Amino acid sequence: MTVLLKGSFPLFFADNIIQVPVIDQSKSYSMELSQRRTSLLLLLLFLVFKMAFQYTVVNPAFELHRDEYLHLDMGYHLAAGYLSVPPFTAFNSLLVRWLGGGEYWVRFFPALYGALTMVVIWRMVRFLGGGLYAQALALSLFVCSAFSRLNVLYQPNSFDVLVWALLCWLMMRYLQSQQGKWLLWAGVVAGIGVLNKYTVMVLLAGWLVALLLSSHRRIFREKALYLGALIALALAAPNLVWQIQQGFPVLHHMKELATTQLVHVNRMDFAADQFIFFFGGAFLIVAAFAGLFFYWPYRLYRVILLMYVLVILLLIYMRAKSYYALGLYPVLIAFGSTYWERVFRNGWTRYLRILWLAVVVLPFVYLLNVVFPVLSPAQIQEKSGKFAALGMLRWEDGKNHALPQDFADMLGWGETAQLAMQAWQRVPEHDRKNTLVLCENYGEAGAVNYYNRGRMPAAVSFSADYVYWFPPLDSLQYIVLVGETPSEAYRPLIGKMEKIGSLEDSLAREHGAPVYLLSGLSPQVPALLRKAVQERQRSYRY
Incomplete structure (x- = not known):
């Protein structure tokens, strides 16, 4: 008589009985649930830290930025468009006003949009099969990078990065599933993105050309693509009508910006800044390029590389400010972190994982009081050499000044x-x-x-x-x-x-x-x- 042990079942081949182990489904589900809870807890800890961090990196000696005052005033003059930005910021300012209008709420929303971008990155990493280490690495890089500097100021930029990240995430989902619903959602996000900042159209142009030049060009036979475009157009229509009625002031604004500010943009500095943004964590951006190019399971998403190159070239041609490209990097952070986890998964290399986290975090901590207005204006003057060495004292006029331009714009x-x-x-x-x-x-x-x-x-x-x-x-x-x-x-x-x-x-x-x-x-x-x-x-x- 054969005794069947728990966790096995018999297979009968002739007169032989072979005991084959099987997976205990309840135990597997319990482990998966535990991992999911741990992952969510990790995300929550990062989000809480992110929100608190954005409030601690501004010295009380500094006030709001000049642009923030303009954006807040728009909340008192609601319209379908404005000279410098589309209308989303004005309605966001109305919400700030309803909440009391204090500096706490002014700083809350860019921090919130940064935190939501972290959620998108976390979802991307899970989608790519990344584990807890990849998630921790990706979220650490987001916090310890130029994104946190961007999330200090109440400007359209933080929400713009969130929109770019969402569009890339939705395109990843479409490329994997070929389901048209993701293109419809992309249309919704694109329409809202246009109402926030027009630079999202550069990303859309990059995606469309990259898809046309790749094996994914069959997307142009998808009805959902054109329906998504109609959704985006419908959402952006009020602002488009306003632009027509006002004689397209956005074109005047772009021309004025080009002659007064962008003329001083150095194209080589633009390219260098793309790595400086991430301090010691720039290796993860390189890892994303390597993974997308060489790692076979990522072949479906190689079009992202082409899209990245096209958008960067277009921004360089336009002499755009280097931070305009920041929205490209959440998706690359996700790929880079997941690929890096795979590279350092087995053998003795897994013991190096803590080293890579340190490489991301420590340079950022060292430069914290330079990147952010943590120090008082007087202390910044005392350490002016450190600021000058990093090019922080160079203003839009191409000259060096006593304080970084953004910091000087927060005084008086x-x-x-x-x-x-x-x-x-x-x-x-x-x-x-x-x-x-x-x-x-x-x-x-x-x-x-x-x-x-x-x-x-x-x-x-x-x-x-x-x-x-x-x-x-x-x-x-x-x-x-x-x-x-x-x-x-x-x-x-x-x-x-x-x-x-x-x-x-x-x-x-x-x-x-x-x-x-x-x-x-x-x-x-x-x-x-x-x-x-x-x-x-x-x-x-x-």
Whole structure:
């Protein structure tokens, strides 16, 4: 009599009984569930760390960035489009406003979009068969890279990276399954992405050309591709209509950006930055290239390499800022980490795994106080050599300055707003309704509104979208002028010009910006201002 042990079953061949072990299904399921829980716990720990980290890397001496003030003001002027960005940021700003509008909530959303990008990377790694080590390596690289610097500021860039990552993830799912539903979802994400930042169209162009040039060109026979494109177009339609009505100001903005900022972009620096972004972890980007090119199971996704090259070449041709390409890297981080885990899986090489984590983390920790505004402005000046060696002191004008440009753009705004309030308080109470607060640039206008909103009239400027937000000027009696001195041509039209003060913070980008109270205005002033506003608005029409 044969005794059957638990975990085995008999096979009868002639007179022989062979005992063959089988997998205990309940035990297998339990192990899988345990691994999944561990993976989720790892993700949760990284997400909590990520959110907390973004709040700890900004020294209290720094205020919000000039761009953030403009973006927050858009929440008070909801529209289907704006000169500098599509409308998604404005609706995000409305949400910030509903939540109280404090700096905590301003910093919350870029950190949140960074955290959500980490979730996408985590899903990619699991999809590629990566284990806990690959997940830890991928998420560590995301935190210890330029992505964390990007997630400090309330700008469209953090959500843009999330959109690029999602599009690459959805395309991976389509390439693996050939199911049209992924193309429909890609259309949804692309449409929302266009409403956030137009650079997503560079990624879409790269994907389409890469697919056309690859063996995946059969995708162009998929009805779902065109339906997805229609979904994207429908979502982006309100902004497209706005652009048509306004004469495509985005083209004017791009031209202005090219002549004032992008002209200083060095194409070789752009290429070098693609590896500098990741500090010691750049080897994982190289590993992604190697895995996609040589590792047979990844052959289905080699089109990603072609897409990457096409997008990079297009951005270099456009003289785009180097960080515009950051959205390409979440998918490469996933491939690189998963491939690296496989390379160092067996034998003595698995003991080197902790070394690769250290290579990712330690250089980032060493450069932490240079990459982020952790130090006070005075401390940054003391360590200026370290900043200069890394090219951090070079501004868009191509010259070196005392602080990194982004850091200098986070100083002096509260002081400027206080000076504007002092000028406003000198206006007789019965004339305050006839007062215009006019600023030289959008940073000053946004800062005055952020700190003084509800206590004085909203500030405007001939800069950026503020040119569309001017109040009626018919009964103008006083002007609070922020950031500039009236030109000689206009002084005969001003009865009295009282200087209230000027920005004293020598490290602020607007250092020395004056604030005046103008009164005794000629009746010609309102007409001249209206004419200037109309001319400025016309200049934005392409």
